[in-house]
Amino acid sequence: xxxxxxxxxxxxxxxxxxxxxxxxxxxxxxxxxxxxxxxxxxxxxxxxxxxxxxxxxxxxxxxxxxxxxxxxxxxxxxxxxxxxxxxxxxxxxxxxxxxxxxxxxxxxxxxxxxxxxxxxxxxxxxxxxxxxxxxxxxxxxxxxxxxxxxxxxxxxxxxxxxxxxxxxxxxxxxxxxxxxxxxxxxxxxxxxxxxxxxxxxxxxxxxxxxxxxxxxxxxxxxxxxxxxxxxxxxxxxxxxxxxxxxxxxxxxxxxxxxxxxxx
Amino acid sequence: xxxxxxxxxxxxxxxxxxxxxxxxxxxxxxxxxxxxxxxxxxxxxxxxxxxxxxxxxxxxxxxxxxxxxxxxxxxxxxxxxxxxxxxxxxxxxxxxxxxxxxxxxxxxxxxxxxxxxxxxxxxxxxxxxxxxxxxxxxxxxxxxxxxxxxxxxxxxxxxxxxxxxxxxxxxxxxxxxxxxxxxxxxxxxxxxxxxxxxxxxxxxxxxxxxxxxxxxxxxxxxxxxxxxxxxxxxxxxxxxxxxxxxxxxxxxxxxxxxxxxxxxxxxxxxxxxx
Numbered sequence: 211x212x213x214x215x216x217x218x219x220x221x222x223x224x225x226x227x228x229x230x231x232x233x234x235x236x237x238x239x240x241x242x243x244x245x246x247x248x249x250x251x252x253x254x255x256x257x258x259x260x261x262x263x264x265x266x267x268x269x270x271x272x273x274x275x276x277x278x279x280x281x282x283x284x285x286x287x288x289x290x291x292x293x294x295x296x297x298x299x300x301x302x303x304x305x306x307x308x309x310x311x312x313x314x315x316x317x318x319x320x321x322x323x324x325x326x327x328x329x330x331x332x333x334x335x336x337x338x339x340x341x342x343x344x345x346x347x348x349x350x351x352x353x354x355x356x357x358x359x360x361x362x363x364x365x366x367x368x369x370x371x372x373x374x375x376x377x378x379x380x381x382x383x384x385x386x387x388x389x390x391x392x393x394x395x396x397x398x399x400x401x402x403x404x405x406x407x408x409x410x411x412x413x414x415x416x417x418x419x420x421x422x423x424x425x426x427x428x429x430x431x432x433x434x435x436x437x438x439x440x441x442x443x444x445x446x447x448x449x450x451x452x453x454x455x456x457x458x459x460x461x462x463x464x465x466x467x468x469x470x471x472x473x
Numbered sequence: 474x475x476x477x478x479x480x481x482x483x484x485x486x487x488x489x490x491x492x493x494x495x496x497x498x499x500x501x502x503x504x505x506x507x508x509x510x511x512x513x514x515x516x517x518x519x520x521x522x523x524x525x526x527x528x529x530x531x532x533x534x535x536x537x538x539x540x541x542x543x544x545x546x547x548x549x550x551x552x553x554x555x556x557x558x559x560x561x562x563x564x565x566x567x568x569x570x571x572x573x574x575x576x577x578x579x580x581x582x583x584x585x586x587x588x589x590x591x592x593x594x595x596x597x598x599x600x601x602x603x604x605x606x607x608x609x610x611x612x613x614x615x616x617x618x619x620x621x622x623x624x625x626x627x628x629x630x631x632x633x634x635x636x637x638x639x640x641x642x643x644x645x646x647x648x649x650x651x652x653x654x655x656x657x658x659x660x661x662x663x664x665x666x667x668x669x670x671x672x673x674x675x676x677x678x679x680x681x682x683x684x685x686x687x688x689x690x691x692x693x694x695x696x697x698x699x700x701x702x703x704x705x706x707x708x709x710x711x712x713x714x715x716x717x718x719x720x721x722x723x724x725x726x727x728x729x730x731x732x733x734x735x736x737x738x739x740x741x742x743x744x745x746x747x
Contacts, residue, residue: 334575343572343631346532346644347586348558354589 235431242360242430245353249361255354259362263324267370270323271316275307275374278315279381282306286382287390299392300401303382304375308405308414309470312375314462317421319374320367321454325429328359329450332433333443341434356434360426367422368415375414413469420461425454482543483642483674484508484531489540491526491698500526502698503540508691510641513668513675515685517720518695519729524678525646527695531676532566532644533557544642562590565635566644570651571627573619579606579630580615586637605633609663625656629663636667643668645677649684657681661688682721686710694720696729 249256286302332355335341341351379401386392405411429450436446484507491501500523508514516524529535530542533549542549544560552560573582583602587593593601606612609629619627628648635643648664649657665688668675679685686692686706694702694709694717702709702717709717719727 338570338575339568339572340574342534343566343568343574345534346561346564346566347589348561349586349589350558 238431239427241352242357246357248353249357255358256361259358260365263362264366267320267323270319271370271374272377274319275377276381278311279378280385283382283385287386296392297396298400299386300397301404304379304401304405305410307375307378308410313371313414313417313421314458316371316374317425317458318455320370321425322451325425325450325454326447328429329433329447333436333446337438356430360430363426364422368418371418417465421458424457428453481510482507483510483545485543487541489537489542491537500698504700506693508674508676510674512690514691515677515679515689516693516695522695523698524695528644528646528678563640564642565640567631567635567648569647571631573627573631575619579617582630583634583637605637609633625652628660632663639671641673643673643675647679649679649681657684
């Protein structure tokens with residue numbers, strides 16, 4: 211009986227803590243939005259973060275996009291040629307990337323590369339009392355440190371996803387047209403005929419924007435809320451990567467179920 | 474020693490109680506103190522006695538559960554965030570390890586409050602920053618990054634940053650911790666000189682008794698969340714209070730126990746205690 215009570219108590223405490231933290235994260239999100247105006251008024255701060263989150267993530271995004279495109283080209287050709295539809299390779303590569311793989315993989319890579327860096331930076335600033343020092347100098351850390359990093363991530367994400375998809379399509383073309391010998395004209399013309407901007411491209415952009423908000427929110431929150439110790443920062447970084455990946459995949463399912471229902 | 478008018482209290486604490494959470498043990502229990510313009514006041518006490526909490530209450534980082542914390546006659550417990558920030562523009566704080574912004578150079582660190590809170594032209598900011606760095610003896614180090622500084626230098630840069638806006642109140646959190654004797658002496662002199670030059674008030678939380686008694690005007694001793702002794706340095710040196718004697722002379726026997734509470738050693742040896 212005592213053991214059962216102990217288990218129930220532990221589960222209850224974990225649930226209460228989880229709900230409390232989620233509520234705190236939501237309030238934190240609103241506070242970041244509230245102070246975002248200041249970070250846009252001081253554009254160089256946000257542009258600097260765009261550079262760190264976006265430009266410095268470009269290499270990993272482009273290389274990954276190329277490899278994903280190469281694999282899609284090989285797998286797609288292998289399947290399509292069984293049905294005599296190898297000319298549709300361009301459609302398959304483009305739609306896979308624009309609708310799903312571009313936003314999802316780019317967001318997961320972004321969380322691993324830029325999200326973890328944002329958490330580490332804010333967490334270390336907290337550990338070394340830099341955030342506190344800023345607050346004591348009457349400079350709000352949410353406006354000066356957090357909001358620019360949040361918006362840097364949000365703006366970077368759709369741009370990185372677009373670069374990922376473009377590179378992936380190039381990879382698919384490289385394998386399909388240059389290596390295997392699919393007709394170049396068919397590859398591009400079928401793609402142009404089948405891909406609709408408002409249905410495929412725009413939905414992909416919306417997805418990557420939602421992922422950008424989610425990953426950036428998790429990254430800045432985990433950094434700001436971490437225990438100010440070396441172990442605390444390390445745990446916060448791990449949480450950023452794990453929570454972001456789970457949130458991206460879960461949100462992708464929800465968004466896909468609204469956007470693409472075969473209609 | 475002091476140059477300013479010492480009649481106006483800049484900081485006043487009245488019956489302040491504080492705990493870190495509902496139902497938690499009280500860290501501060503009925504603290505009364507005041508700091509006047511021109512004074513350098515030290516708050517001393519053992520680790521965990523509530524000194525740093527007291528400093529954070531004066532800085533408005535924490536709010537008292539009961540009692541009042543007044544800075545320039547403004548009750549910090551009643552201030553909005555905006556009003557608190559307006560007051561903080563007239564405060565400076567030196568953190569224990571400097572808390573310099575690691576992505577900025579020494580120059581940019583000192584320029585930070587000037588750029589954030591004033592519209593001064595870049596040339597004037599440049600001159601002011603170099604003057605502040607000159608005052609702490611580090612004008613030649615203006616282009617270095619914080620990672621290139623020693624602990625003592627970082628503390629002095631942080632001091633230059635803290636006084637960049639000529640504050641009326643300076644707060645020091647363990648300003649002498651981990652410093653070599655030369656840096657310690659220099660930092661102590663700087664604290665006194667800057668306070669006198671600015672006509673400000675300074676509150677310093679410290680363990681370093683001898684250096685502090687040489688430079689401060691008044692001392693409060695905190696133990697178990699209460700002020701157990703206070704006085705001028707000469708009064709403190711002459712005090713027969715057991716707590717003050719133990720602290721000033723670094724004695725292991727006295728009101729502050731050396732051992733963390735535990736069952737008697739004998740009970741451990743004869744197996745009656747876990």
